[in-house]
Amino acid sequence: MLDVADLHAAYGRILALKGITLRVETGEITALVGGNGAGKTTLLRCLSGVHPVKSGRVTFHGDEITAFPAHARVAAGIAQSPEGRQVFGPLSVEDNLRLGAFRRGRADTEAGLDRVYGMFDILKTKRHLQAAGLSGGQQQMLAIGRALMSGPRLLLLDEPSMGLAPLLVDQILAAVVALKAQGVTVLLVEQNASAALSIADRGYVIETGRIAHSGTGLALLHDPAVREAYLGV
Numbered sequence: 001m002l003d004v005a006d007l008h009a010a011y012g013r014i015l016a017l018k019g020i021t022l023r024v025e026t027g028e029i030t031a032l033v034g035g036n037g038a039g040k041t042t043l044l045r046c047l048s049g050v051h052p053v054k055s056g057r058v059t060f061h062g063d064e065i066t067a068f069p070a071h072a073r074v075a076a077g078i079a080q081s082p083e084g085r086q087v088f089g090p091l092s093v094e095d096n097l098r099l100g101a102f103r104r105g106r107a108d109t110e111a112g113l114d115r116v117y118g119m120f121d122i123l124k125t126k127r128h129l130q131a132a133g134l135s136g137g138q139q140q141m142l143a144i145g146r147a148l149m150s151g152p153r154l155l156l157l158d159e160p161s162m163g164l165a166p167l168l169v170d171q172i173l174a175a176v177v178a179l180k181a182q183g184v185t186v187l188l189v190e191q192n193a194s195a196a197l198s199i200a201d202r203g204y205v206i207e208t209g210r211i212a213h214s215g216t217g218l219a220l221l222h223d224p225a226v227r228e229a230y231l232g233v
């Protein structure tokens with residue numbers, strides 16, 4: 001579905017991505033794991049079109065989208081749930097969700113709300129409350145729900161488990177697995193490597209802007225080098 005070839009990206013003169021090559025297969029969960037500052041967020045931002053690419057190619061469903069602006073990527077079926085959730089605090093839960101569907105018509109928006117509320121019933125209960133009043137886990141559900149409102153084929157999730165208690169981490173990851181069952185393809189970025197790899201079909205380990213390891217989620221979970229560096233065992 002998504003093909004990334006030799007992608008480079010920088011902040012000024014500092015190279016953050018030094019030739020990233022990876023694939024995301026349709027219907028799968030692909031995990032991208034790695035430590036602080038490895039380049040995970042930069043890659044997702046290049047894929048959603050909010051950070052410029054220096055060189056390399058991004059192909060989505062066979063179409064080269066490397067130069068597409070962000071809104072054209074949403075139209076093509078790519079949605080991102082950003083690091084740190086970035087919900088609109090003063091707005092209601094439901095208005096946050098409706099913003100995720102700004103391109104879509106009324107019927108699709110209402111169907112999207114039903115889908116998100118079916119997945120996260122706490123968001124339905126709190127739909128008229130300010131997003132700022134939600135707990136961290138609920139805000140994460142809202143960020144994922146808002147991304148889903150555009151009806152994406154590919155969902156980019158940046159550290160959905162960050163800062164959450166273990167029980168909530170499990171709940172969020174279960175939601176990711178449920179999305180896969182609904183046919184959504186997911187690229188899941190996580191510092192929590194064991195959690196991400198255990199639900200992933202395929203995984204990549206990124207170190208200082210380069211892919212250091214790749215394989216099935218299971219193979220990476222059992223790879224001694226990955227275990228030592230990222231799983232604390």
Ligand SMILES: Nc1ncnc2c1ncn2[C@@H]1O[C@H](COP(=O)(O)OP(=O)(O)OP(=O)(O)O)[C@@H](O)[C@H]1O
Binds near residue numbers: 034036
């Ligand atoms: N706005 C910025 N200006 C300058 N350098 C940046 C900026 N954002 C990120 N970087 C640098 O780019 C590199 C990659 O950062 P990035 O945020 O993509 O890493 P990450 O893997 O998402 O890390 P984390 O797990 O902490 O979220 C790091 O060296 C970082 O310091």
Ligand SMILES: [Mg+2]
Binds near residue numbers: 041
């Ligand atoms: Mg990051």
